[in-house]
Amino acid sequence: MLLNHLKTLPAFSGNYNEDAVQFLKDITDGLNYAEFTDDQKVSIISSFVNGDARRWLLKNLFVLDSWSTSIEEFKKEFAPTLLKEDAISQVNEYVYELDETMLYYDNDMKEEQNLIYWKKKK
Helix, strand or coil, rough: HHHHHHHCCCECCCCCCCHHHHHHHHHHHHHCCCCCCCHHHHHHHHHHCEEEEEHHHHCCCCCCCHHHHHHHHHHHHHHHHHHHHHHHHHHHCCCEEEEEEEEEECCCCEEEEEECCEEEEC
């Protein structure tokens, strides 16, 4: 029964479209349900990561000496991807326009400057 439960737990590869925070929640819940200790979780997590996430894990094993440290370091490495994607999504809601020219007068000199400004897409 325990083996069947472990087979249902998600895997994570570190791709930009994967939700690292949700993976950590699911894997933690699943390992808690299976009653693994925190020390066991640190060892077992490698079974649930592949690709870039696995390479990162193997490279950083010396730092990941506890479950809480593993979680925090994992978030630092992979959760920012989600934040970047969210920021890009928000920026994509805006477009810039170059067609407005402003006139500035400074010390009797006329200066033209093209301004770039952002406005929300409709």
